[in-house]
Amino acid sequence: MIPLALEEVSFTYPSGVTALREISLTVAPGESVALIGQNGSGKTTLARHLNGLLQPSSGRVMIGDWDTRQHTVAKLAARVGYVFQHPEHQIFKRSVQDEVAFGPRNLGFAPARVAQLVEQALQATQLSTVADQHPHDLLPALRKRVALASVLAMDTPVVVLDEPTTGQDAQGVRAIGEIVERVRAGGRTIITISHDIDFCADHCSRLIVLGGGRVLLDGPRETVFAHGDILEQTAVEPPQLVRLAQRLRLPLAWEPQPLLAALEQSQRQR
Amino acid sequence: MRGLAVDQNFQVPSVTSSTNALVALAGYLLGAILIIVGVARQFTTSTYALIPIAIAINIVMGQLVGSLGLPIYLDSIGTVLVGVLVGPLAGAATGGLANIIWSLFNPVAMPFAVVAIMIGLLAGTFAGLGWFKRFYFVPIAGLITAVIAAIMSSPLSAFIFNGVTGSGTDAFVAAFRAAGNSILAAATLQGLISDPLDKLLTFMIAYLIIVALPSRLRARFSQSAAASKLPQ
Amino acid sequence: MIALYQHRPSPVHQLHPLTKLAISFGVIVLALGLGVDWVPLVLYLLVLVPLSALARVAGPFVRTSLRILLPFAISLFVIQSLFFPEGNTILARLGPLSIKAEGVRFAFAGTVRILLMAGALLLTLLTTHPGLLLTGLVQKGFPPALAYVIVTTLQIVPQMRERASTIIDAQRARGLETQGSLLVRARALLPLIGPLVLGSLLDVEERSLALEAHVQRHNAQDQPLPSAGPHLGAGAQMVDCAGHARGDWLPAC
Numbered sequence: 001m002i003p004l005a006l007e008e009v010s011f012t013y014p015s016g017v018t019a020l021r022e023i024s025l026t027v028a029p030g031e032s033v034a035l036i037g038q039n040g041s042g043k044t045t046l047a048r049h050l051n052g053l054l055q056p057s058s059g060r061v062m063i064g065d066w067d068t069r070q071h072t073v074a075k076l077a078a079r080v081g082y083v084f085q086h087p088e089h090q091i092f093k094r095s096v097q098d099e100v101a102f103g104p105r106n107l108g109f110a111p112a113r114v115a116q117l118v119e120q121a122l123q124a125t126q127l128s129t130v131a132d133q134h135p136h137d138l139l140p141a142l143r144k145r146v147a148l149a150s151v152l153a154m155d156t157p158v159v160v161l162d163e164p165t166t167g168q169d170a171q172g173v174r175a176i177g178e179i180v181e182r183v184r185a186g187g188r189t190i191i192t193i194s195h196d197i198d199f200c201a202d203h204c205s206r207l208i209v210l211g212g213g214r215v216l217l218d219g220p221r222e223t224v225f226a227h228g229d230i231l232e233q234t235a236v237e238p239p240q241l242v243r244l245a246q247r248l249r250l251p252l253a254w255e256p257q258p259l260l261a262a263l264e265q266s267q268r269q270r
Numbered sequence: 271m272r273g274l275a276v277d278q279n280f281q282v283p284s285v286t287s288s289t290n291a292l293v294a295l296a297g298y299l300l301g302a303i304l305i306i307v308g309v310a311r312q313f314t315t316s317t318y319a320l321i322p323i324a325i326a327i328n329i330v331m332g333q334l335v336g337s338l339g340l341p342i343y344l345d346s347i348g349t350v351l352v353g354v355l356v357g358p359l360a361g362a363a364t365g366g367l368a369n370i371i372w373s374l375f376n377p378v379a380m381p382f383a384v385v386a387i388m389i390g391l392l393a394g395t396f397a398g399l400g401w402f403k404r405f406y407f408v409p410i411a412g413l414i415t416a417v418i419a420a421i422m423s424s425p426l427s428a429f430i431f432n433g434v435t436g437s438g439t440d441a442f443v444a445a446f447r448a449a450g451n452s453i454l455a456a457a458t459l460q461g462l463i464s465d466p467l468d469k470l471l472t473f474m475i476a477y478l479i480i481v482a483l484p485s486r487l488r489a490r491f492s493q494s495a496a497a498s499k500l501p502q
Numbered sequence: 503m504i505a506l507y508q509h510r511p512s513p514v515h516q517l518h519p520l521t522k523l524a525i526s527f528g529v530i531v532l533a534l535g536l537g538v539d540w541v542p543l544v545l546y547l548l549v550l551v552p553l554s555a556l557a558r559v560a561g562p563f564v565r566t567s568l569r570i571l572l573p574f575a576i577s578l579f580v581i582q583s584l585f586f587p588e589g590n591t592i593l594a595r596l597g598p599l600s601i602k603a604e605g606v607r608f609a610f611a612g613t614v615r616i617l618l619m620a621g622a623l624l625l626t627l628l629t630t631h632p633g634l635l636l637t638g639l640v641q642k643g644f645p646p647a648l649a650y651v652i653v654t655t656l657q658i659v660p661q662m663r664e665r666a667s668t669i670i671d672a673q674r675a676r677g678l679e680t681q682g683s684l685l686v687r688a689r690a691l692l693p694l695i696g697p698l699v700l701g702s703l704l705d706v707e708e709r710s711l712a713l714e715a716h717v718q719r720h721n722a723q724d725q726p727l728p729s730a731g732p733h734l735g736a737g738a739q740m741v742d743c744a745g746h747a748r749g750d751w752l753p754a755c
């Protein structure tokens with residue numbers, strides 16, 4: 001398991017748009033971090049620096065002891081798995097299990113290890129029953145899980161998820177949440193980019209709020225949600241329950257049970 | 271050209287005059303336009319929706335392969351796919367229209383429209399013969415297509431472009447000319463050397479893609495005559 | 503994607519697209535029909551270049567025609583002046599090779615012919631919006647459905663290009679090497695082509711549904727597909743028609 005570090009990273013696209021401005025942060029092994037912020041705040045740009053798809057214009061990105069400049073994307077793929085938003089952008093095999101095996105094979109694992117990783121990834125994403133089907137014949141929600149499985153099977157210490165819940169119904173969101181929890185339990189670092197603030201509150205213990213290419217807030221959920229004014233700057237609305245708690249002047253909570261407990265306690269005090 | 275001491279009786283046997291160029295240009299272009307317009311009226315709307323995608327695949331694939339730095343073009347994969355999935359006429363139309371569109375960016379590509387048409391037509395014909403059912407027939411279909419394409423394009427290279435293609439394969443033209451071949455022969459031999467690998471790979475990749483089609487796409491193409499002759 | 507078109511206020515831009523196309527082919531026929539080596543060069547310099555200046559596109563016109571010409575010119579002069587077995591007038595010797603006058607003349611003739619053909623067509627392409635060019639052709643009997651195909655393709659290509667670059671990123675992120683030996687790069691082909699073609703073909707389903715809806719709407723109005731009215735504005739209409747199909751092209755982000 002490895003730590004991540006961004007050291008004063010700035011990035012300007014060839015078009016001249018500066019998307020990241022002197023960002024410094026570290027992520028410890030096993031953390032579950034959410035990147036949030038309004039459209040265009042720089043979330044995807046930052047995430048693409050983690051596996052070398054983009055290189056900083058200045059500063060550096062360290063993945064464990066590797067400087068991303070010194071390694072190709074294909075090499076960095078052994079350390080950072082990146083699940084793209086649209087599964088259509090990667091699927092080309094005739095069966096789910098072949099698709100999932102593509103990544104681990106690229107990393108040069110032995111056939112037995114590949115088979116084992118594929119099976120684990122299919123189990124974690126609950127796709128074992130459709131392992132022989134064509135990925136494109138699955139419903140979109142399941143196809144998204146195929147993309148997830150194909151990255152999980154690479155057994156990377158770090159996993160980046162770009163908008164994992166778009167296009168999912170409530171049940172799909174729950175399924176993805178369960179997968180994330182299972183991966184967390186395995187000790188891997190997870191970085192989630194999402195506009196789904198409820199999902200982030202449920203599954204990420206640390207939130208990094210971006211705005212205009214800078215880190216506006218960075219900390220545990222409770223600290224970040226307490227800064228309603230700053231969140232507003234980058235058009236992030238805290239989860240419903242947090243807003244309810246704030247209205248009721250109760251301690252912050254994003255799950256029903258703690259909120260109810262706080263409510264009861266405050267009534268008792270009155 | 272004045273100022274050069276040229277043998278006044280200079281009449282190069284197999285070398286061309288610009289009148290030949292005119293005849294070649296007019297013939298090939300007119301033929302292409304008549305074919306494209308002639309086959310166009312009988313397609314279904316889903317074919318009309320497919321063709322732009324296929325042409326865009328041609329263009330983008332050509333660029334992608336170029337960016338990988340591979341010594342091939344693969345810029346007729348879309349044409350071959352339409353030929354195989356829908357039929358020879360649709361393949362022909364795709365090739366011809368792809369060439370017209372390419373000419374909007376590089377007008378000297380225009381005379382070669384008939385060659386692009388022929389590639390789509392042949393791909394569809396081979397699929398109709400059942401050659402796409404078995405993997406080992408596919409490269410043969412690719413090779414035959416390459417030979418026909420090379421023979422068709424060589425008069426254009428010879429008469430309009432005086433024997434060259436403006437690409438790296440002109441090294442072959444140089445070699446064949448150095449060996450004493452006529453312009454037409456050198457242009458033809460150049461095509462016979464450089465086209466086969468490209469068409470072979472194009473046909474094999476098209477086959478692999480068709481094999482990988484999900485069943486909801488197979489269902490869409492199952493009405494076409496060629497569909498029963500596709501691999502399982 | 504509007505190909506080579508350069509928008510300028512000029513009398514050449516105002517000409518009917520088919521008039522320009524006729525001029526282009528007329529110049530080509532004249533140049534080749536006369537069968538004199540230097541005629542194409544004269545026509546290029548004395549007719550096409552002044553016309554491009556009148557159209558205020560002289561810069562792009564000369565640049566683009568030379569860019570197209572250059573690879574041909576290099577090949578022609580190198581190959582045909584050095585290797586010209588039919589010639590016997592030796593101008594110079596370079597070791598075992600010799601430059602022959604007939605070869606130089608042949609290379610010159612080819613070069614100026616290509617320059618003229620490229621230039622004549624470029625003049626039309628630089629000064630005519632593809633939509634208007636197609637509308638003009640449709641009025642003269644070019645099938646409207648084919649014009650639709652061409653316009654749609656021009657709209658799709660930039661999106662397809664973007665899709666291709668995302669696919670490259672997505673597969674590299676799964677450990678696919680795209681640099682290195684020829685074999686390594688060749689092995690990258692299928693994982694890149696596969697998603698591009700499969701994803702695009704799957705979009706056809708949705709696009710063809712949109713197109714079928716379009717046909718029905720137009721049949722209701724008793725018009726052919728896609729409608730190409732008697733005036734040039736129909737070009738815009740065609741672009742518009744391609745626009746809807748495009749709505750279904752990429753998943754919303």
Ligand SMILES: Nc1ncnc2c1ncn2[C@@H]1O[C@H](COP(=O)(O)OP(=O)(O)OP(=O)(O)O)[C@@H](O)[C@H]1O
Nearest residue numbers: 013015017019037038039040041042043044045046
């Ligand atoms: N390929 C690109 N070329 C030029 N500019 C880009 C490119 N991609 C993004 N940008 C710009 O960089 C800035 C940050 O974009 P980025 O995609 O990182 O934001 P984001 O937070 O991921 O937004 P979203 O929530 O919409 O996905 C924006 O101003 C955007 O317009």
Ligand SMILES: [Mg+2]
Nearest residue numbers: 043044045193
């Ligand atoms: Mg983004």
